[in-house]
Amino acid sequence: MVDRDKIQFDLIKLAGGGRILRLTEPRSGLALEKKLAPADAVVRQKKKLLHAFEAALARVELAAA
Amino acid sequence: MGEWCLIFAVIDINQFKNLRLHGGFLIKDIELTDAPIVDAIGREAVAQTRVIAREFRLFIRAGLSEEELSITLYHEILEAASVAVANPPDRVIEFNEADFERAAREAHERWGDASPANLNLLLQFHGFRGQ
Numbered sequence: 001m002v003d004r005d006k007i008q009f010d011l012i013k014l015a016g017g018g019r020i021l022r023l024t025e026p027r028s029g030l031a032l033e034k035k036l037a038p039a040d041a042v043v044r045q046k047k048k049l050l051h052a053f054e055a056a057l058a059r060v061e062l063a064a065a
Numbered sequence: 066m067g068e069w070c071l072i073f074a075v076i077d078i079n080q081f082k083n084l085r086l087h088g089g090f091l092i093k094d095i096e097l098t099d100a101p102i103v104d105a106i107g108r109e110a111v112a113q114t115r116v117i118a119r120e121f122r123l124f125i126r127a128g129l130s131e132e133e134l135s136i137t138l139y140h141e142i143l144e145a146a147s148v149a150v151a152n153p154p155d156r157v158i159e160f161n162e163a164d165f166e167r168a169a170r171e172a173h174e175r176w177g178d179a180s181p182a183n184l185n186l187l188l189q190f191h192g193f194r195g196q
Contacts, residue, residue, distance in 0.1 A: 009116040009148050011141070015109040015126075019162050021148070041159045046148050 007053070009046070021046060023053045028060050076134050076178055081123075087185040088119075088193030090146055095123040102126060114141045116149045131178065138179035139187055140169035146193055154192025 006027070012020040021042075022033035032053045036045050084092045102110040102124055115122040123141055125134065144165045147153045160168070168191065176183040 006117065009145075011114045011116070011144055011148065012104070012108075012110045013112040013141075015111050020108075036162060038162050041161055042144060042165065043147055043153055043158050043160070 007050075021049060023049060025053075025057055028057070030056060030060055032056060075131055076138075076180075080181055081138070081184075084181050084184075086142070086146075086181075087188040087195070088146055088150075089195055090119045090121065090142075090149065090188070090193075092142075093120045093122050095125070097125050097127040099127045112137055112141055114145045116145050119149050121145050121149075132173065135177075135179040136166075136169045136173050138184070139172040140165050142184050143168055143172075143187055143191060146188060154194075156192045 006025065008022075008024040008026065010020070010022040010024070010033075012022065014020065018038070019036045019042075020033055021036055022031060024031040030053075032049060034045065034049050036042060078095050078097055081092045081095045083094075086092065102113055104110070111126045113124045121142070123138075125137055125141075129137060143157065144160075147157045147160065147165075157164075157168075168187075172183065172187045172190075173179070176186055
C-alpha cells in the first residue's frame with residue numbers, strides 16, 4: 001500500500017516569495033505540505049514534516065489492513 | 066546602439082542532465098519551462114525541485130538572467146541535497162532559506178556560473194562527502 005523508499009520531497013519556490021516543502025507517497029497518493037518558516041532551519045522543518053507524514057502513512061496502512 | 070538589451074541565459078542546462086554529483090546525488094532531469102509552474106490550487110512557482118532518494122528533478126522558469134539561473138541552480142542543489150539525506154553535514158544543518166540563498170550567491174561570486182564542477186565544489190565546500 002505504501003512505499004517509504006519512494007517518498008517524494010518537492011521543494012517549491014513560490015513566485016510570490018516563500019518556499020513550500022511537499023511530501024508525497026505515490027502509491028497511496030497521500031501528500032502533506034508546509035510553507036517553510038523563513039527563519040527556521042530547513043532540515044529541522046523537514047524532519048518534523050516527515051515524522052508527521054510517516055504517522056499519517058501508518059494510519060493509512062492500518063485502515064487498509 | 067538602441068536602448069533595448071535582451072539577456073538570455075547562456076548556461077547550457079543539458080550539461081546537468083544525468084549528472085552524478087559529489088555525495089552520491091544524481092540530477093536525473095532539469096528543464097527550463099516557458100509555461101507557468103502552477104500547482105493544483107493555483108500557486109505559481111519559479112522553481113521546483115523533486116527529490117526521490119538521492120535523485121533530483123528540477124523545473125525552473127525560463128527567462129532568468131544568466132546570474133539568476135546560476136544562483137538558482139546553486140540554491141536548489143544545495144537545499145535538495147540537505148533535504149535528501151537523513152543526516153546532513155553540520156555546515157548546513159542549521160541553514161534557513163536565507164542561508165541557502167546566501168550560500169548560493171557566495172558560490173556564484175566565488176566560482177562563477179554554475180557548472181558540473183562548480184556544483185561539486187559547492188557540495189564539497191558544505192561538507193557532503195563521497196561519490
